[in-house]
Amino acid sequence: FHLTNGRHPQEFLNQKSNEWNLSLHNKEYATKMDEHDPIGDMRKHFHYPKLNDLPNVDKSRVNPDDECTYLCGQSLGLMPKRAENYVLSSMNDWAKIAVYGHFLGSNPWAKCDYPCIPQMSLLVGGHMKEVGVMNQLSTNLHFMMMSFYQPKGNRYKILYEERAFPSDQYAINSQIELRGYDPNESKVIVKSREGETYIRTKDILDVLKREGESIALILIGGVHYYTGQLFDIETITRAAHEQGCYIGWDLAHAVGNIPLKLHEWNVDFAVWCTYKYLNSGAGCIGGLFIHSNHFQSKLFKLNGWWGNRDSTRFAMADGKESVLIDTELGANGYRISNPSIHQCATLAASLEVFEEVGIEQLRSKSIILTQYLQYLLDTEINNDSVCTFKTLTPTDPRQRGAQISIRPNEITAQQLHDEMEKTGVVIDIRDDIIRIAPAPLYNSFYDVYKFITILKEAIITIRALRLKH
Amino acid sequence: FHLTNGRHPQEFLNQKSNEWNLSLHNKEYATKMDEHDPIGDMRKHFHYPKLNDLPNVDKSRVNPDDECTYLCGQSLGLMPKRAENYVLSSMNDWAKIAVYGHFLGSNPWAKCDYPCIPQMSLLVGGHMKEVGVMNQLSTNLHFMMMSFYQPKGNRYKILYEERAFPSDQYAINSQIELRGYDPNESKVIVKSREGETYIRTKDILDVLKREGESIALILIGGVHYYTGQLFDIETITRAAHEQGCYIGWDLAHAVGNIPLKLHEWNVDFAVWCTYKYLNSGAGCIGGLFIHSNHFQSKLFKLNGWWGNRDSTRFAMADGKESVLIDTELGANGYRISNPSIHQCATLAASLEVFEEVGIEQLRSKSIILTQYLQYLLDTEINNDSVCTFKTLTPTDPRQRGAQISIRPNEITAQQLHDEMEKTGVVIDIRDDIIRIAPAPLYNSFYDVYKFITILKEAIITIRALRLKH
Ligand SMILES: Cc1ncc(COP(=O)(O)O)c(C=O)c1O
Ligand SMILES: Cc1ncc(COP(=O)(O)O)c(C=O)c1O
Numbered sequence A, B: 001f002h003l004t005n006g007r008h009p010q011e012f013l014n015q016k017s018n019e020w021n022l023s024l025h026n027k028e029y030a031t032k033m034d035e036h037d038p039i040g041d042m043r044k045h046f047h048y049p050k051l052n053d054l055p056n057v058d059k060s061r062v063n064p065d066d067e068c069t070y071l072c073g074q075s076l077g078l079m080p081k082r083a084e085n086y087v088l089s090s091m092n093d094w095a096k097i098a099v100y101g102h103f104l105g106s107n108p109w110a111k112c113d114y115p116c117i118p119q120m121s122l123l124v125g126g127h128m129k130e131v132g133v134m135n136q137l138s139t140n141l142h143f144m145m146m147s148f149y150q151p152k153g154n155r156y157k158i159l160y161e162e163r164a165f166p167s168d169q170y171a172i173n174s175q176i177e178l179r180g181y182d183p184n185e186s187k188v189i190v191k192s193r194e195g196e197t198y199i200r201t202k203d204i205l206d207v208l209k210r211e212g213e214s215i216a217l218i219l220i221g222g223v224h225y226y227t228g229q230l231f232d233i234e235t236i237t238r239a240a241h242e243q244g245c246y247i248g249w250d251l252a253h254a255v256g257n258i259p260l261k262l263h264e265w266n267v268d269f270a271v272w273c274t275y276k277y278l279n280s281g282a283g284c285i286g287g288l289f290i291h292s293n294h295f296q297s298k299l300f301k302l303n304g305w306w307g308n309r310d311s312t313r314f315a316m317a318d319g320k321e322s323v324l325i326d327t328e329l330g331a332n333g334y335r336i337s338n339p340s341i342h343q344c345a346t347l348a349a350s351l352e353v354f355e356e357v358g359i360e361q362l363r364s365k366s367i368i369l370t371q372y373l374q375y376l377l378d379t380e381i382n383n384d385s386v387c388t389f390k391t392l393t394p395t396d397p398r399q400r401g402a403q404i405s406i407r408p409n410e411i412t413a414q415q416l417h418d419e420m421e422k423t424g425v426v427i428d429i430r431d432d433i434i435r436i437a438p439a440p441l442y443n444s445f446y447d448v449y450k451f452i453t454i455l456k457e458a459i460i461t462i463r464a465l466r467l468k469h
Helices: A009-020 A027-036 A040-045 A082-102 A114-124 A137-148 A166-178 A201-214 A233-242 A330-334 A341-357 A359-381 A413-421 A445-468 B009-020 B027-036 B040-045 B082-102 B114-124 B137-148 B166-178 B201-214 B233-242 B330-334 B341-357 B359-381 B413-421 B445-468
Strands: A131-134 A157-161 A187-190 A215-221 A246-250 A269-272 A286-290 A389-391 A404-408 A428-430 A433-436 B131-134 B157-161 B187-190 B215-221 B246-250 B269-272 B286-290 B389-391 B404-408 B428-430 B433-436
Touching (some): A009 A027, A082 A341, A137 A286, A166 A215, A187 A201, A359 A404, A404 A413, A413 A433, A413 A445, B137 B286, B201 B215, B215 B233, B413 B433
Parallel strands (some): B157 B187, B157 B215, B246 B269
Antiparallel strands (some): A428 A433, B428 B433
């Protein structure tokens, strides 16, 4: 599943269809794609929920022993099977050697975040010292903004995208207030054009050209949680720097989903959570990136003992003020408290799965898989005889990750969601849109095929019910 | 083990000695105390490390199947046996129902911090709404200081105790800098008198009277991590308020160790970790208290989506600024990110053990147990024929928790520690002092007796070795 330079995934799909003499609409096409999927067997590393265990499933209509159709990895990733052993081995150390576990045992707790760094660095394209795992996303965002939001004179605004994740907006508002500015006058919100569903890069660049001098910080969701848009991080970052702005990215929906090159792109900082495409479990530890350009700078930061080197952690020379980011520690200089053995265990388990595949290979499959979803949505569903819907996500594969967001017309997202739930489809609904994300690590082409079949049936059922009333 | 009004625990110990006609120095005295210990069987709820599993144990000198002598609960609490099941049941939900686990399953993740609140509130003496579990100690300290450190005009200093925990000092320095003040000129450090090892309450009150008007915030470790001193939280809090200062307490070494009445004492805020006396595992989730007096006030705070009510979490009305602390949510309004299922599971398991005993009963035993330790230290060790040492901890039981800190003369703490380790005694060493903490939940009188016996042997061995050289 390799797409040579910029080849469109639809071409790839069509080519296979020709090769095999199988229509894209044919179930066998899906299963044959799965047979040829070089990473198809990664699915075995995950616990796949069974229909029998899920709520709202109509057991008269399904085989309860079947696996569900899980297309919700952008919300909460499935559990890697090895997570259990990782956690138990951490607990075994605790049980057996108690306080000695800080420095001995299967994964000494005092450094239990370190094993996560190499793979995490690969996933975000950062040097090892630029990447740390600590706290959670919104908390890390606050700590990063303490460093990178330094309004002064006429440069005091924060630019972000419309419908930024609520937590980010709360953080932005608080930080503006903290610095004594009026949030109502200190925010620049970039929007999609009238009638469009996502934001043009050009429009962001134009705003930056026009208002860049007033902007202290830019914060954008790398892959947008709502629309699924993948922003052009490199171009926007360059434009930000041309205007003298700092720029940070919320990568909650990007990490483990698309390849990132944060160092190369000169991103100032980034934050992310690990419970979505990274499959670490609800509320698990977050990650952050800070570019090595800033290691020597005098950025202010909030300190805690764990941001020190091991050797100076307990020292507190009188009169010692806030430490500059320690060049030896880099991103780890932002750690505040000691790492959580509970969280690092599942994260390490999950990252090990990524190690087997690599993000490039994942992305190759993902582009093809999501295009397959898009194609079937467009051809089988989005017409007057079934149900029209609006696609919010860019149709250009380079401008999206795994997820496609749609807003159905005529019937409601809730009706659709509820009807599909009965046959064991797990998708996400927010307001009047449905977000569908095939995760390339554990989703198959057959999952997508099945989803489309069930979706069609669901629409027909809903429409028939409505005619009856 | 009930001490009626202010009765000295030594009296209780002596009375038992008389009753049973057994000397306090007798091994049978210890085992008889254990037999009569009403909560002695709580030990069975914990994994007790075996000598065979510990490093540096000389296996020729001990029975490897024996349990170690663990007197290090003030550093890292032992693992409650039920923790494993709690974690596994959380993971089982994840495996079986994936994203549905947020609202369904054995302990719905979106609210997995809530089951910890009732017992936590009892432990700190706060109303349920005043208490939250989130983040970790130093992180919570930063978020609390964002609200409670609001320097203005001549009132800008932070008062704290000498040798405050390093992380607290880092936090204090950062916060002072954040507000644009010079840390060197903005700190008031209360100290013990020349030749004394702990700080007199009177001296704190005097400083407050003298310098109170310049002090914006007071932050003290409720039970001091180094000296073991238990401060008079109520009196100092009252004096702080008389001077118009806010006061917060670092309760890392106090929670689960001594009964607290934070609400009644009018404490403004407190923060704590849960991996010491609360036995939740290294790096587990922290707690915080904010007095209901402040629920209606306009304290600034840094916000995240989880500090909202469930119903408004996703809403982000444009122009909505930082939310006041929601009176419905109280302390939970300080939550930033979604709770960690990994951490809440072990904490809940541990708190369940406390529920069976109650902090009052624990404290009764603790006072007697630590006095027994003190008595044996004083009578069996601290003399010229064995080894003199300096006790840093107040000898008044009302001014200490479980821990006693000693600084040996003539031989080094490191020598002692290393020698005792060989026979499986687990104690904490920092600089030139040894910290010994019998945790009443899982330590017995026999543990203390054995500790003293081994300590004495160790000293004799070390001295003999030195004579030889
Ligand atoms: C008194 C005290 N304060 C603060 C801390 C820091 O805790 P954390 O790493 O959970 O922030 C500790 C840790 O041992 C402590 O003992
Ligand atoms: C885009 C985005 N940003 C931020 C968050 C907040 O995450 P946390 O609760 O880990 O701070 C989320 C959570 O879903 C998210 O999707």
